[in-house]
Amino acid sequence: MSIDLEQFHETFFEESFEGLDIMESGLLELEHGEVDLENINTIFRSAHSIKGGSGTFGFTAVAEFTHDMETLLDQMRNGERQVTVPVVETLLGSVDVLRSMLNAIRDGSEIDVNNVSQMTASIKGILGVEDAASGTPEVEKLSQAAKGWVVHFRPYVDILKTGNDSVRLLRELNSLADQIEVTVDNESLPPLTELEPEECYQSWSIKLIDAEVSEDEIREVFAWVDDECDLKIEAMVEDSRDSAAGSLGEDQSEEKNPEKRSTEKRASKSSTESSSIRVNISKVDELINMVGELVITQSMLSRFGESEDFNDSTIERLKDGLAQLEGHTRELQESVMRIRMMPISFAFQRFPRLVYDLSASFDKKIELVMTGETTELDKTVLEKIGDPLVHLVRNSLDHGIESPAERVKAGKPETGVINLSAYHQGGNIVIQIKDDGAGLNKNKIFTKAKEKGLVTSDERMTDDQIYDLIFRPGFSTADVVSDISGRGVGMDVVRRNIRELGGAVEVKSTPGEGSVFTIRLPLTLAILDGQLVGIGDETYILPVISIIESLQVKSENINAVAGNAEVYRLREEYIPIVRLYQIFDIKPVSTELDSGLLVVVEAEGKKIAIYVDDLLGQQQVVIKSLETNFRKIEGLSGATILGDGTVALIIDIAGLIDLYQKDMASNVVSIKGAAA
Amino acid sequence: MSETAEDLGQPESEKEFKELLTFFLAGEEYGVDILRVQEIKGWDSVTNIPNTPEYIRGVINIRGSIVPIIDMRLRFTLEKKEYDATTVVIILNVVSKGNADRVMGVVVDAVSDVYNVPVNDVKASPDFGTAVDTEFVTGLATIDGKMIIVLNIDHMLNAAELAVVDQMSE
Numbered sequence: 001m002s003i004d005l006e007q008f009h010e011t012f013f014e015e016s017f018e019g020l021d022i023m024e025s026g027l028l029e030l031e032h033g034e035v036d037l038e039n040i041n042t043i044f045r046s047a048h049s050i051k052g053g054s055g056t057f058g059f060t061a062v063a064e065f066t067h068d069m070e071t072l073l074d075q076m077r078n079g080e081r082q083v084t085v086p087v088v089e090t091l092l093g094s095v096d097v098l099r100s101m102l103n104a105i106r107d108g109s110e111i112d113v114n115n116v117s118q119m120t121a122s123i124k125g126i127l128g129v130e131d132a133a134s135g136t137p138e139v140e141k142l143s144q145a146a147k148g149w150v151v152h153f154r155p156y157v158d159i160l161k162t163g164n165d166s167v168r169l170l171r172e173l174n175s176l177a178d179q180i181e182v183t184v185d186n187e188s189l190p191p192l193t194e195l196e197p198e199e200c201y202q203s204w205s206i207k208l209i210d211a212e213v214s215e216d217e218i219r220e221v222f223a224w225v226d227d228e229c230d231l232k233i234e235a236m237v238e239d240s241r242d243s244a245a246g247s248l249g250e251d252q253s254e255e256k257n258p259e260k261r262s263t264e265k266r267a268s269k270s271s272t273e274s275s276s277i278r279v280n281i282s283k284v285d286e287l288i289n290m291v292g293e294l295v296i297t298q299s300m301l302s303r304f305g306e307s308e309d310f311n312d313s314t315i316e317r318l319k320d321g322l323a324q325l326e327g328h329t330r331e332l333q334e335s336v337m338r339i340r341m342m343p344i345s346f347a348f349q350r351f352p353r354l355v356y357d358l359s360a361s362f363d364k365k366i367e368l369v370m371t372g373e374t375t376e377l378d379k380t381v382l383e384k385i386g387d388p389l390v391h392l393v394r395n396s397l398d399h400g401i402e403s404p405a406e407r408v409k410a411g412k413p414e415t416g417v418i419n420l421s422a423y424h425q426g427g428n429i430v431i432q433i434k435d436d437g438a439g440l441n442k443n444k445i446f447t448k449a450k451e452k453g454l455v456t457s458d459e460r461m462t463d464d465q466i467y468d469l470i471f472r473p474g475f476s477t478a479d480v481v482s483d484i485s486g487r488g489v490g491m492d493v494v495r496r497n498i499r500e501l502g503g504a505v506e507v508k509s510t511p512g513e514g515s516v517f518t519i520r521l522p523l524t525l526a527i528l529d530g531q532l533v534g535i536g537d538e539t540y541i542l543p544v545i546s547i548i549e550s551l552q553v554k555s556e557n558i559n560a561v562a563g564n565a566e567v568y569r570l571r572e573e574y575i576p577i578v579r580l581y582q583i584f585d586i587k588p589v590s591t592e593l594d595s596g597l598l599v600v601v602e603a604e605g606k607k608i609a610i611y612v613d614d615l616l617g618q619q620q621v622v623i624k625s626l627e628t629n630f631r632k633i634e635g636l637s638g639a640t641i642l643g644d645g646t647v648a649l650i651i652d653i654a655g656l657i658d659l660y661q662k663d664m665a666s667n668v669v670s671i672k673g674a675a676a
Numbered sequence: 677m678s679e680t681a682e683d684l685g686q687p688e689s690e691k692e693f694k695e696l697l698t699f700f701l702a703g704e705e706y707g708v709d710i711l712r713v714q715e716i717k718g719w720d721s722v723t724n725i726p727n728t729p730e731y732i733r734g735v736i737n738i739r740g741s742i743v744p745i746i747d748m749r750l751r752f753t754l755e756k757k758e759y760d761a762t763t764v765v766i767i768l769n770v771v772s773k774g775n776a777d778r779v780m781g782v783v784v785d786a787v788s789d790v791y792n793v794p795v796n797d798v799k800a801s802p803d804f805g806t807a808v809d810t811e812f813v814t815g816l817a818t819i820d821g822k823m824i825i826v827l828n829i830d831h832m833l834n835a836a837e838l839a840v841v842d843q844m845s846e
Binding site: 538583584585586624625626628629630633634635636639641645646647648649 | 721722723724725726727728734735736737740741742743744776778779780
């Protein structure tokens, strides 16, 4: 009787990596000197689960390694060992080693044995101090154990359902002693017809003859099934020796069969790699409820299809039903979307370690404060936002926070603070990375940009525009190229990645007080609140999120700049007017500004006023990619299908602004050319 | 699938047959591998895509996916013709190396027929020099005394896309 274990491997790895993350964050807290028993317990539990799991799945190297870690943690838990920095550092190091071991096993590659043995040695080194002191009782125990043990192992019927296999345990025991005798008790075995294949009816008595092991070591074998069996371990008495000898042969055959079966099964099974998602059961229940409602509404509506006569009252009820259907559909849609949502802590949890390691290598004192870790985000967005976030945090650490000496000189506390926060705002997720460092150096950025030919020297720019230069390709102000930042391929990649997710990133900075990077991301990649606008015969969609306001044009507020660019004065602010029909080459209803409307939109801190013929209404649209069958079009983020089955294109505001600026630049060139 | 279209020009076995769907374009009859044809539908209005060449008419919705429509007359720089009752859109599966299959539509004057053509009967097209877009032609076939131009749609529709990119970067 055996369960194919391979199918659980993926889950085991998932859980183990989660466990490692928990251990890591726990250890980092310890590092800060907060010795909290609950915390140590949490770390211990994670280590224990990994050990148990890896033992069950036969990853002995992992199990052995974790065992040493666990011993150390156990001492800390019992207060036998002081929590000191070297100990915590060793444990952090072993978390890394463990992670690489698990990675290697998952990918089927070789475990770095050197690394492991080094780490084991340093853990043993710490443990060794203790062992030497308690050496004598250990020896005593051993001598006591020399005669052997009798283990009575009576698993509960459900043991197999928990993923444990008694055969494995027996095999493990076998490795403890040179010679073992096993007696099986088949008394409770039901007749074949009543036998439930997933239940275990046998119990065993195992004699470990001349085994030089301690009772603890035997208990260790059963650690993972502690709750699923009755276990009795007795020191062996001489005269019980011969009674069990006879049944040994029968037993062995029984042991062999399931093993054979399990290997057969493993061979036939192809590796199924699936990217899975863990969903809270309440979310699934919610979904089931919604579908139930939908079915009820559907059956109500289908009654109308059968009925012969239509009168005013049936039409009224039909309308009600349709309204209900609409509501349910929307709720269902939202619930389905929520399944893909995961808390942002999945992306945040790597930062404490990152900051810890980096601040050590930079010789800076930095405290990381995280808020809003429970903010939920689409899984795809979450996976892709990790790298840009790492880059921004590294950047704040490297460029933002000053060295302790400089900080003291500037009258600030020695320890710098990086604030990582996430929250909802409108239909967006906002992630902020805030540091209390020196702030961006405006002059340095401007000079550098001039050097790199990104701006001309006579260009007038606002502070925010100058700060924005750091996102341009090929820009880097770091005086020394470190391995962390300063290669000038950073910030533009950050912006590009975030844009690909339909988001935006901007920076605000105050000299001497620090900088704030703000990332705005859509809640989901699949659905968008759209404002339909009409230009000529075409319908386009503007993301409602980007719209600041829509207004009727007052001609006295229009100003022409240098003949071809137009700006609109809106409350003491000059906003460039973008005639969409010009950029997209569409025949408009009218080219007179005051007969249409201006939609003021904003992306990445830049505002433009888009001239459209008409506003047509708002609706939620499902975003479809143009790239599936075609390719990316500048200024468009995708397409959608409207209620009447036609296709409408969705405008990418940031892309449109780029397009408009290119358009203007080419005009300038042609004017210059004409003048020459 | 991707090999069958290429193999049309180099026959190997005598008994091998290819089914071709043929259509008219400015008086000439063209053929495409019928296994690539997803559906044929009448001309309906499309949504224009800004800043694309004229031969890309726009996109339409085919059961929830956004499909670009290419006018074959304009693609082959033939004379423009008003769309009428016989104008059809042939929806094709385009296979490209390294990418997922794409679905694209081509506008043609009219569909003609389906022929079973022995692979051997498809002759390599003569060299027209650079004046004609012959790179899209797999070969020429003769059926009942008529000449049919067999198109390599994979090449044609990918090149169409490349041309757009070229034009944009200018």
